[in-house]
Amino acid sequence: MELNKKVDEMKKELIKATQEVVRIKSTLDEEKPGMPFGEGPAKALEKALEIAAELGFHTYKEEEGYYGYAEYGEGEDYVAVLGHMDVVPEGDNWIYPPYGAEIHEDKIFGRGTLDDKGATMAALFGLKAIKDLKMPLSKKVRVIFGTNEETGSSEMHVYNKKEKAPVSGFTPDAMYPLINAEKGIRRFHVVKKLTSCNCGIAIKSLKGGIRPNMVPDKCETVISIKNTEDMVKAVKEFADKKGYNMKTEIVNGDVVLHTFGVGAHGSMPELGKNAVMQTFDFLGTIAKGSCPLADYINFFNKYVGFETEGTSLGIACEDKPSGKLSLNVGVAEINEETADLWLDMRYPVTKKGEEIMDTLSKKFAECGAKIERVEADEPLYFAEDSELVKTLLKVYNDETGQEGKAYGIGGGTYAKELPNIIGFGPIFPGKPDLDHQANEYIEIGDLVMNAKIYAHAIYELAK
Known part of the structure; x- marks a missing residue:
């Protein structure tokens, strides 16, 4: 030739x-x-x-x-x-x-x-x-x-x-x-203002992940609580039961919780172990009552957790050309005033991104959270x-x-x-x-x- x-x-x-x-x-x-x-x-x-x-x-x-x-x-x-x-x-x-x-x-x-x-x-x-x-x-x-x-x-x-x-x-x-x-991609923040929280604990800060398109392999949480020894014990028992890699230390009278997961690309979140959601899993055991922080944590534990296809959120879908929708909680930042999770969603090429986002917006409103700063990449x-x-x-x-x-x-x-x-x-x-x-x-x-x-x-x- x-x-x-x-x-x-x-x-x-x-x-x-x-x-x-x-x-x-x-x-x-x-x-x-x-x-x-x-x-x-x-x-x-x-x-x-x-x-x-x-x-x-x-x-x-x-x-x-x-x-x-x-x-x-x-x-x-x-x-x-x-x-x-x-x-x-x-x-x-x-x-x-x-x-x-x-x-x-x-x-x-x-x-x-x-x-x-x-x-x-x-x-x-x-x-x-x-x-x-x-x-x-x-x-x-x-x-x-x-x-x-x-x-x-x-x-x-x-x-x-x-x-x-x-x-x-x-x-x-x-x-x-x-x-x-x-696949089409939507990256967005799910934000909630935290006012008059009284759920038994105070989270001074929670930070996990570095980019929305990566499964976070680390999460650090600073928890203010009177009985630090009981908190350290609770973390150890929970981690042992769940098989999570969690460590604690006492710094300036606060409990600092370090959670270690396994990173993966945001397009394949099922291959990782999400350190942020593992942390939420634990916090859900101690965030009692109904207050903005507890509602936010418990909502994500119930409707997201370790699911990577959006099933409980009501957005799971797939098509022959590109496969299933994927969802990744990539970055988390919580302080005493605001809870903010940055998510990466990738949806099948024959589906409509705006319709999926409308469903999510209504769902997140149930816990008083709003979708902000949406980045769109069409399929x-x-x-x-x-x-x-x-x-x-x-x-x-x-x-x-x-x-x-x-x-x-x-x-x-x-x-x-x-x-x-x-x-x-x-x-x-x-x-x-x-x-x-x-x-x-x-x-x-x-x-x-x-x-x-x-x-x-x-x-x-x-x-």
């Missing part, structure tokens, strides 16, 4: 280009003129555009530095490949330098090799193969270089205001064979019989020899940021998902295979 042969001929150039962009530390930093997300993302964007220009593509950089792209072909309509040049911080425990792009055992190590720099370079070189072979296209092709995917995708808000939408395309920000359904769904899904799956199946099928996820990819875009690669089935992990790498064989798949995918969409 001519395309595959041409990609093989460019293998060394593809590796070199990937190394060049990976060597740039492009984490979010202080805004500067022409650098809305700091020097790192700006430098990575410049390097990507430089590589694209050297390959003979027309390039464009948005005037304020939000994004850029490489373009090939003619026509008003265009097919897009949406990649990003920013990365998450490297973290610790790397075997090789996180920005060294070193090659060991036929793997390129470095932050961004998978997510998304290496995969975006693979798409760019796939387009280069089409260009060199002078294969006829009926649409333009645009490889977009984003700069803020990891921390909000605000560059795509600018893109969508300034640019025409693509007619089709994909993002190498997912997994193979293909992700055709991404993405392409039917299995859509042309985009069928075309990309056929390319995947033809190039790998595997019978791949589309599937849905609870998380979100870059595909949600641009119309008519779907998640396609770069991670192959059975290979580790090293996105955001220490020792992120891409196998050179997989990098080249991605370039071949993307070359055929671009051609099929734009021919």
